[in-house]
Ligand SMILES: [Zn+2]
């Protein structure tokens with residue numbers, strides 16, 4: 001079983017990182033993808049601790065749309081910062097999370113688009129997959145993936161909450177779809193319908209911890225061990241045993257991010 005997206009370098013895990021990782025490993029997690037915010041020295045420092053405690057983790061580095069405003073007027077610096085960190089992080093396997101968030105709009109939309117576009121180009125240059133965060137920005141996200149990726153960049157739409165149309169377009173472009181704990185929430189009926197139809201070789205599971213704890217842990221700090229609840233929910237939807245879904249999502253992780 002693999003948690004394909006978590007924030008173990010978040011300060012919410014600083015105090016009990018070793019216990020969190022121990023629980024993940026004893027829950028049967030083979031590895032996790034740890035998302036790092038490009039240029040965040042504090043996170044990089046904690047990521048080094050993660051790496052010592054759990055050498056099997058993989059890492060993605062990117063400038064999130066929420067902090068894209070920090071690069072307003074100096075978009076090329078985004079690429080320099082992320083490229084540098086990718087080089088110095090031995091377990092780096094992806095550029096992410098990157099994308100567009102028009103729900104929160106923490107950064108001006110034109111800046112979000114420029115920062116996202118630049119990082120897709122970087123991924124293309126580095127031949128790395130991307131981890132995409134997209135919220136209420138379907139058309140712009142797809143347009144940038146097409147324009148900047150030129151059909152050569154693969155990746156995953158993480159914590160998917162979009163429509164069937166977005167899922168179809170992403171799948172057509174060769175992308176994977178990753179589901180988080182939201183899939184277990186009572187009012188996520190439409191999302192469960194989308195998950196039911198994602199092809200078995202394109203589905204991933206994640207926690208996005210420390211955020212979005214799944215039922216029955218909802219409302220508490222989430223952690224990688226609880227990806228089991230997401231895997232279980234996906235297994236029910238696709239009519240297979242949880243162990244089959246665990247293997248399926250792990251195999252897809254490796255197909256996208258490598259060994
Ligand atoms: Zn995200």
Ligand SMILES: [Zn+2]
Nearest residue numbers: 005035097208
């Ligand atoms: Zn995330």
